[in-house]
Amino acid sequence: MLTTELRELLNQMTIEEKVGQTIQLSADFFSEETEDITGPMNEMAMTEEKKFQIGSVLGVTGAEKTIKLQKEYMEKHRLSIPLLFMADVIHGDHTIFPIPLGLGATWDPEMIKEAASISAKEAAAQGLHVTFSPMVDLVRDPRWGRVLESTGEDKTLNKHYARAFVEGYQGADLKEDLTKLAACVKHFAGYGAPRGGRDYNSVDLNENTFREHYLPAYQEGIDAGAKLVMTAFNTIDNIPATGNKRLMREILRKEMNFNGVLISDWGAIGELVPHGVAQDNKQAAELALEAGVDIEMMSAAYSEHLVELVKTDKSLETLLDETVMNILVLKEELGLFDNPYRGADAEIEKIAIFSSENKEVALKAAEKSLVLLENKKALPLDRSEKVVLTGPMKNSHDLLGAWSWKGDKTKTPTLKEAMDNHLGKDTVKVIDETEIFNGAQSFLIAELQEADTVLVALGETSEMSGEATSRTNIQLPKIQIELLKELRKLNKKVVAVLFNGRPLDLSEVTPLVDGLVEAWFPGSKGADAIVNVLYGVINPSGRLSMTFPRSVGQIPIFYNQDNTGRPSEQGKPADKYLSKYLDSENTPLYPFGYGLSYTTFEYTNLRLSKTEVTSADSIEASVTVRNTGLSEGTETVQLYIRDKVGEVVRPVKELHDFKQIRLKAGESRIVNFTISEDQLRYTHADHTVKSDAGEFLLGIGADSTIELTHSFNLIN
Template identity: 50%
Template sequence: MKQDGLVRLLESMTMDEKINQLIQLAATFYSEDSKENTGPIREVGLTEENVWNAGSILGQSGAAESIKIQRKYMEKHRLGVPVLFMADVIHGFRTIFPIPLALGCSWDLEMAEKVAEISAREASVSGVHVVFSPMADLVRDPRWGRVMESTGEDPLLNSFFATAFVKGYQGKDPGKEPERVAACVKHYAGYGAVSGGREYNTVNMSERQLRESYLSAYHAAIEAGVKVVMTSFNTVDGIPATGNAWLLRRLLREEQKFEGIIISDWGAVEELTVHAVAKDRKEAALLALKAGVDIEMMTSCYAHHLEELAAEEPSLETLLDQAVMRVLKLKNDLGLFEDPFRGADPEKEERIVLCQEHRQVAREAALKSIVLLKNDGILPVKEGVQVAVIGPGAASKDILGAWSWQGRTQEAVSMIEGAKKIDPKILTGSEPFDYIAPSAKAVSEAVQLAERSEVVILALGEPAWMSGEAASRSDIRLPESQLEFFRKVRKINKNVIVVLYNGRPLDLQGINDANGIVEAWFPGTEGGHALAEVLWGKFNPCGRLCMSFPEQAGQLPIYYNADNTGRPAGISAEPKYISKYLDVANEAKYAFGFGLSYSEFHYGQLVLDKNVLASDGRISATIEVENRSKADGLETVQLYIRDLVGEVVRPIKELKDFRRLALPAGQKCKVTFTIEESMLRYFHSDQSFTSDAGEFDVMIGPDSANLTTQRFRLIK
């Protein structure tokens, strides 16, 4: 439909029809089971007319059912406007890929784009039009359960991944590609900085810090053409994001030039009353509409009050029309007016969802996301060695993560299943082993197996419910039952490899003396196969952390790109009156960018082709990397820069670029980065985004803690 057709359609709509387009309701409202749909309708005070005119539906999937609902919806809608189906497709639809935090550890942008493309293919054929991904929140505190949805603590890396995900979901034009979907970037803005790492909590930061660290990944998604933005639950400068006109209209609309739909998170409009910035639901509707929220998810403030508000304040009808036009435009952009059943195909759904091709990509993604944290030479497991695979995660298929909406644990590959494909003689237990409270019988059996083995693989970590939304933890150590189990096994067998399933960086106190530690995260459907390949050396691990692991939780939040202080540790000769803890180091246990390999990479001298950079010039920074081992490997060479003197305090280092380098055994290669003035810009106290003349350190190395440094000067 052309633009003038959309205008005529809008003009022909009644006030009620317009308002209903801004309502999003859950799929349960459309169930044919009267008990299932009348209850929710009654609870929120809606009518059948509201339901069958609501502009979008949340959480519906399945091609046949989506087609049925769409057909009935259009029959009931006076103007035959189609409905949008939106869903929480976070890291896969039915084929579940590693959680986003794990995908961030791959540092593989092409893989991320492929993961999103396959997720879109499975979702679209099942009737979904919009997915609530990517989450571009910068995260620095692993106590917050939703760090699992992010790609980590670095603004640049997050920006790269946000772009890759949007491209994968949307393609070049989702309206012309029925196997693509519209993406929704979330949560705008700053949700990753909730105080104390506690879900739904307050965010308190300066505007400069918001711009400097937190907005860049959202902006990258917007520049990539993302169709939808979701508001966050938190406050921004004391005002909840869903009612924050400065945030949504000035920053998002005017400055970042976003023209698509803004949707609230679940219930966030009505929660303006709980935040106590609105006295009632009517005022909440007013604040949200004025702020720029186009779709209200799962509350009915718009349905009950927008008509009344527009009558009292006629100028609001203009804002209402603009919001409705954006909803109609997205439907049009996706081709729904021409084909309301866009992409949904029961026969094709049966054929491609969880097909072997998709499982193979899930396996590859898991392989690249696994991070080897520690290895005293025990890995890879030697051929012919008697191995016991034990612990709560050994036989568990609870490896998909908390946001695997359509994923089925019975379709996942457990660690034992993967290991037996490589070594059928591994020893495994028969007793169910609980993550939190294992039975004495299960523990006793596992310890006996450890005693009979040369090497023990201990599968520990979190069950899926322990991370994700509403899963904040003040203590991010492993459960005490697991630590006690580890001690028992370590006492009778000195060759212990720990494999961790988890949705956040953990405080690893209690297992640090393991011979090997493998971070698997929640690796998805093919996790067991991928882990076995890594453990037995069929695949050389190449994952690098996108979020720091603390030495202990008392350091949190901890991140590599912190600002300097006036009394930094390690510089002053004064032993006490410096910025430090009395009982633990300042540094992370495992820093951002860290990850071991079965190869041994050696870095040579960093060489700059010049040490003065003009505003319109370039500096080439070159370093030689050598693989001094017998194993082909993939190294992630990382470039960091520090601004030595700024108008405001600058971070001690910032990631500016990286290269993923495949290097055969015994070979060496020179890696060259280009440094330009644009890489040195930052937000000043007046919010201008510029660079300062002066000195900078350029650093290159395998991770943020092990770097070779040279200095250059910027002249302007």
């Protein structure tokens, strides 16, 4: 339909029908399995007539269900405007990939794009139109449970990932390509910076930090063409995002040029009341509409009050028309007016979901996401080694993570099962960790004494990270630390595999292990990926996209912190009056960009093509990277820059670019980077983005601890 036709359709709609388009209900309201939904219907101010005027449904899955509901809905809707079906396809639909924090550790945007494309294909075959992904919130506090949905702490890396997710989900043409979904960038804005790391808490960001570090990934997702943006639960400038007119209309719509659909998070409009900026749902509805929120997800403000508000205040009808037009345009962009059952096909669904091809990509993604944190000549394991497997996660199917709601744990191999499949059944001996604490029976003691290596599977359960799972203690459970201490007494090699959804405080773990593999929640093929890495079939290449602290007391700790007037790096260790702790180093346990390999890499001959750059030209930086080990491996070459003097304080270093290269043993390669003036711009005191003339320092290396040793000047 053309815009004029959509406008004609809008003009045919009653106010009640327009308001209906702004309302999203969950699948429960349409489920035949739900015997009595009187309570939810009343809570949502919903009647049977209103139910068949709403614009979208959350969480309906399966081609047969979506086709049936769409048909019933259009038969009952006066103008036969099709429904939108939306769902949380976060890191996979039925084929589950590593959690986004794990995908972030791949440092491979193309891998993420492929994963998003497969997720879209599986979901679209079930009749879904929109995924509530990607979450591009920058996160610096691992106490926050939803860090597992983030790709990390760095704006440059997050920008690459935001674009990769959006392009993977949406493809080139949503109307023509029925295997794609509309992407929803979330949560706008600053949701990843709650005070104290406590979910749903207030956010306190100064304007410069907000614009310089938090907005860029949202902007990249919008520039990549994301069709929707979701509001955040938190406040910005002490105003809840969902009712924040300046944030949504001035910054999102005007400055960032977003012209798609703005949807609230679950119940967020109604939450303007407990936030204390609205006295009731009626005022909440007015504030949200004025802020430009197009769709209300699962609260009753719009459904209960918007018709009355618009009829009594004609100025609000113009805002309502804008909102409905945004929704109709999205439905047209998806091709729903021509094909209301877009993509839904029960036969294709059977073929598309959890296919062997999809699982192969999930395996590859999991392999690339694993980060080798420690290796004291313990890995890779040799197939001839006698290995004993223990730990609470040794035979757990809980490898999918908290947001894998359509993943099937029963079809997810455990670490024990994967080892049996790869090495032969019962080749690896299994001992229950409780037996070790009980002193073990004699035959168990013999098994342990005969072992060359004890492999310990540790970590969080999926219920310990994700939404509403903030923690003040981000160490492993004490019983797991005690297990490591008992195993250390055996004088055997101890290798630990960690399953978790956040950076942990591993300060007690590191001294107790000879090898340490960060596996995250690795997805459907995660256990197979772990075995491949443990036994050297795959050389680990994952790199941290978020800092691991030495203790919770360091949080927030991130690599690109601002310098201070009294930096501890001044070389005055005896001076008390520096920015430091009395009881800890300033440095993290494992820094941003860090990860080991089974081979080693050497960096030499860092060179700049010249020492001055203007807005009209660029500088080439090059470095020679050589594989000095005995095996082929992948290295992530990272370029960091520091602006020595700025109008506002600048970070001690910032990631500006990175490249992955694969080198055979003994092979070397020159890696080149181009640096131009636009890469040196930053947010100034007046919030303009521009560069300053002056000196910059540059370094290229394997992680964020690289020294910045080469300088160049920007000439304006």
